[in-house]
Amino acid sequence: MAKKHTGSNASGRINAQPRLHQRAGEIQAYGTVSHILPLELEEPVRLEMTAQLNQMLADTMTMRDLYKKSHWQVAGPTFYQLHLLYDKHFDEQVELVDAIAERIQLLGGVSLAMAADVAETTQIERPPRGREEVPVQLSRLLDAHQIIIRDCRALARRASELGDDGTNDLVVSQVLRTNELQVWFVSEHLVNVPLVKAEEPVTGAA
Numbered sequence: 001m002a003k004k005h006t007g008s009n010a011s012g013r014i015n016a017q018p019r020l021h022q023r024a025g026e027i028q029a030y031g032t033v034s035h036i037l038p039l040e041l042e043e044p045v046r047l048e049m050t051a052q053l054n055q056m057l058a059d060t061m062t063m064r065d066l067y068k069k070s071h072w073q074v075a076g077p078t079f080y081q082l083h084l085l086y087d088k089h090f091d092e093q094v095e096l097v098d099a100i101a102e103r104i105q106l107l108g109g110v111s112l113a114m115a116a117d118v119a120e121t122t123q124i125e126r127p128p129r130g131r132e133e134v135p136v137q138l139s140r141l142l143d144a145h146q147i148i149i150r151d152c153r154a155l156a157r158r159a160s161e162l163g164d165d166g167t168n169d170l171v172v173s174q175v176l177r178t179n180e181l182q183v184w185f186v187s188e189h190l191v192n193v194p195l196v197k198a199e200e201p202v203t204g205a206a
């Protein structure tokens with residue numbers, strides 16, 4: 001018979017042995033919310049909001065990782081500026097991930113957390129493992145931003161309809177604004193302007 005772990009040694013006194021390799025059932029299932037919380041938001045509202053916030057969380061975690069992938073794998077004459085810009089945007093997405101996840105928890109829900117669950121949930125197209133050229137990196141990032149921005153607007157409107165002003169505020173003033181600003185900084189790198197020699201002036205105009 002296996003030795004019972006009682007937390008005390010042979011003499012019956014407390015000992016310092018950590019209890020290792022423990023497992024137990026979940027204390028709350030994914031996709032549920034606590035029934036009663038003093039938030040003045042009914043359970044169905046919190047259920048709908050946490051479901052939509054988890055979608056936004058999965059997409060934001062993927063966006064975050066796409067920036068780090070781009071930061072590591074970028075190549076070419078713009079390496080240094082993009083290497084730095086990608087990491088700045090990564091840091092800002094990290095903050096969004098935490099804010100969204102903690103909003104889900106405070107609404108009584110359960111946040112997605114692990115990469116495998118995020119991969120199954122995100123709407124953002126999976127990039128190849130290998131390196132891609134800069135215009136493709138930039139395009140992938142903009143496509144991902146577009147998905148998140150679209151969902152931000154829909155979620156903000158729905159949160160407002162349901163009276164969840166805190167979710168509306170988070171989505172508009174943090175998630176939407178950050179993604180919009182990042183779109184500007186990324187998309188300006190796809191404008192094809194001359195680097196050294198200006199275009200010839202247009203001649204013969206009346």
Ligand SMILES: [Fe+2]
Pocket residue numbers: 071087
């Ligand atoms: Fe780095």
